[in-house]
Amino acid sequence: EIVLTQSPGTLSLSPGERATLSCWASESVSSTSLAWYQQKPGQAPRLLIYGSSTRAAGIPDRFSGSGSGTEFTLTISRLEPEDFAVYYCQRYGRSLLFGGGTKVEIK
Amino acid sequence: QVQLVQSGAEVKKPGSSVKVSCKASGGSFSSYAITWVRQAPGQGLEWVGGIIPVFGTANEAQKFQGRVTISTDDSTSTVYMELTSLSSDDTAVYFCARGGYDYIRWTYNAMDVWGQGTTVTVSS
Numbered sequence: 001e002i003v004l005t006q007s008p009g010t011l012s013l014s015p016g017e018r019a020t021l022s023c024w025a026s027e028s029v030s031s032t033s034l035a036w037y038q039q040k041p042g043q044a045p046r047l048l049i050y051g052s053s054t055r056a057a058g059i060p061d062r063f064s065g066s067g068s069g070t071e072f073t074l075t076i077s078r079l080e081p082e083d084f085a086v087y088y089c090q091r092y093g094r095s096l097l098f099g100g101g102t103k104v105e106i107k
Numbered sequence: 108q109v110q111l112v113q114s115g116a117e118v119k120k121p122g123s124s125v126k127v128s129c130k131a132s133g134g135s136f137s138s139y140a141i142t143w144v145r146q147a148p149g150q151g152l153e154w155v156g157g158i159i160p161v162f163g164t165a166n167e168a169q170k171f172q173g174r175v176t177i178s179t180d181d182s183t184s185t186v187y188m189e190l191t192s193l194s195s196d197d198t199a200v201y202f203c204a205r206g207g208y209d210y211i212r213w214t215y216n217a218m219d220v221w222g223q224g225t226t227v228t229v230s231s
Contacts, residue, residue, distance in 0.1 A: 035217035037152075044202055044221035045144075045152065056219055088152055092206070093214045095168060096142060096154035 002027050004089055004099035012107040019076040021102045023089030028069045035090045036065055036074045038083075039101075045088065049074065079104070109134030111141075111203050111222035118228045124191040127225045129203030131184040137161050140208040140215050141186045143177065145199040146224075155201070157215060158186060159208055193229045200224040 003026040013019055023034070031052040037045035047056040049065035052072060062077040076083055084106050089099040114128040129141065142157035156167030158177045165177040176189045186203060202224045207216035 033214075039152075044204075044224055045218075046221075047217055047219045050217035056217075090152075090217065092217055095166070096144075096157070096215055098144075098152040098154065101151045 002029070002091065002097060004091060004097055006087075006089060006099035006102045008102060009100075010103045010105060012105050013079055014107045015079050015081055017079050019074075019079055019083070019104055021074040021076075021087055021104070023067070023072040023074070023099050025070045025072075025091065029072075029091050030093075031068045031072075033091055033093050034065075034067070034072050035092060036063075037088045037090060038085045039088065040085045048087075076104075109136065109205065109220055111136075111205060111220055113201075113203060113222040113225045116226040116228070118230065119193050121194055121229055121231055123193055124189060125193060125197075125227050126187055126189040127201050127203075127227070129186045129188070129222050131205075135184055136186075136205050137181065137184075139205045141177075141179070142204050142206060142215065142218060143175075143188045144202045144204060144218075146202070147196075147199040150199075153199075155188065155190075160186065190227075193227075195229050197227065198229045200226050 005024045007022045034052045036049040039045040053065045064075045086101045086103045088101045091097045110132050112130050143155040158165040160179045167175045178187045203222040204218035205220040206218035
């Protein structure tokens with residue numbers, strides 16, 4: 001059974017800094033089947049990226065996704081105060097699978 | 108713009124069942140898939156199952172097979188998720204979410220519209 005592992009578990013950064021989040025798959029994942037979500041406390045997740053690199057509607061261009069095979073990356077070019085949250089990668093297909101999440105916290 | 112509105116919080120006894128609803132307002136979800144995702148307190152996201160309303164076909168994560176039923180009422184644009192034989196491990200926020208569906212490959216796409224979540228507490 002495929003497993004998605006996200007690293008780091010927690011990322012401590014300051015506003016304006018660049019954030020790089022990783023999602024590792026235990027077996028190859030199609031790049032068309034990888035998404036990233038943002039979740040803030042008490043809220044539902046919000047779709048950021050699908051197809052590994054396509055931003056969802058209304059998502060600022062400071063968010064970008066890349067990767068293929070077993071390694072995928074979400075990059076936030078310059079952190080805004082509203083970007084501090086938990087981020088999840090997801091493989092979608094016949095079933096859905098989430099990574100364990102990366103918390104981006106204010107340093 | 109479609110919104111998904113879920114039913115209210117539930118408190119259940121161990122061994123009982125819970126049925127959570129998810130109603131589409133401002134649009135239809137008949138050409139989409141509706142999935143259910145849960146989140147235990149302080150934990151990550153876990154897929155429970157999903158349904159393709161236009162076909163009425165549902166599938167669920169292996170972990171929940173035999174314990175979850177996902178159904179749809181097209182007349183009210185509502186999807187239901189019923190979970191039986193509840194234990195304290197089922198205490199979580201349950202989200203419904205709308206996503207695309209690839210009708211050629213029979214695969215779910217990413218989810219772009221989410222309900223507000225329903226808290227289910229299982230306690231004796």
